[in-house]
Amino acid sequence: MIHIYDKKGFTKLFSHDGESFKGLDLSKAVLKEANLIQTDLREVNLSHADLSNADLRMVNLTGANLSHANLVGADLAGAITDGCDMTGVILEAPTTPVDENGSVAVSIDSIGKRSR
Numbered sequence: 001m002i003h004i005y006d007k008k009g010f011t012k013l014f015s016h017d018g019e020s021f022k023g024l025d026l027s028k029a030v031l032k033e034a035n036l037i038q039t040d041l042r043e044v045n046l047s048h049a050d051l052s053n054a055d056l057r058m059v060n061l062t063g064a065n066l067s068h069a070n071l072v073g074a075d076l077a078g079a080i081t082d083g084c085d086m087t088g089v090i091l092e093a094p095t096t097p098v099d100e101n102g103s104v105a106v107s108i109d110s111i112g113k114r115s116r
Contacts, residue, residue: 007033007034014031031050032050041059044061046066046069054075057077
């Protein structure tokens with residue numbers, strides 16, 4: 001059994017019965033502020049996962065799917081990203097509201113001007 005904890009080491013964010021994470025489907029997982037230093041995440045599906053402020057230093061992401069993952073504030077120093085799908089990765093916090101599909105919300109205010 002292996003576990004993922006937050007950076008402080010007190011809160012368990014995820015547990016897996018296997019001996020490795022290799023090839024695991026963690027799509028849409030909420031791993032905010034996770035401590036993943038030097039973790040082997042080869043071929044893991046992390047698409048649409050929330051990894052905001054996660055510590056990913058020296059993590060092995062070879063062949064992993066990080067498409068559309070939230071990496072705002074994540075530390076990727078020394079991470080291995082060979083063959084990693086990073087399509088649509090979110091690296092900065094949006095400056096405009098976003099809906100559940102990731103689209104920027106556009107509204108018409110009371111005087112008829114279009115706003116973003």
